[in-house]
Amino acid sequence: MANEGEKWDVTDVGTVLTRPTTEDPLVLNVEKVPGRANPFAMGVTVGRVETNDIIVDDASVSRFHAWLQHDDRHDHCYLFDAESKNGTWLDAVRLTPSQKVKLNDGSIIRFGDAEMKFLLPTSLARYVELVSTR
Numbered sequence: 001m002a003n004e005g006e007k008w009d010v011t012d013v014g015t016v017l018t019r020p021t022t023e024d025p026l027v028l029n030v031e032k033v034p035g036r037a038n039p040f041a042m043g044v045t046v047g048r049v050e051t052n053d054i055i056v057d058d059a060s061v062s063r064f065h066a067w068l069q070h071d072d073r074h075d076h077c078y079l080f081d082a083e084s085k086n087g088t089w090l091d092a093v094r095l096t097p098s099q100k101v102k103l104n105d106g107s108i109i110r111f112g113d114a115e116m117k118f119l120l121p122t123s124l125a126r127y128v129e130l131v132s133t134r
Helices: 121-132
Strands: 007-009 016-018 044-047 066-071 076-081 088-090 108-111 114-117
Touching: 076 088
Parallel strands: none
Antiparallel strands: 007 016, 044 066, 066 076, 088 108, 108 114
16 A cells, blocks of 8 residues: 555556545545445435445444435435434534435535535536636
8 A cells, every 4th residue: 555645556658646635535426326236225325334325434434324315306415314323414413313304515414423525516516626726
């Protein structure tokens, strides 16, 4: 494994990347993973184990921690806690298990100790543009 500050070699000739740090953003798609053995059809699952659609490798995250659902009719995304041990938080408010909470663009979500920001595609594009001009 490379040490912080070392270069990572990738398959494209002449392309070298630096090792990501904990401050670097990580983008996760909120979507079902095709072909994954996930019996939960109600939404996109979040948890620590490989059967989830979004895997968060952190000891504070439950095996099956939470799920997200998209309401096509109203074009909203909702977050639910799956009776997780360390809780699911939305903008500093702990969710009650199975409570349906609407996600807003820029909402801060915390699964146990793992904190994330929910961005709609247009906000993500603006963020990428802003960061790339620095």
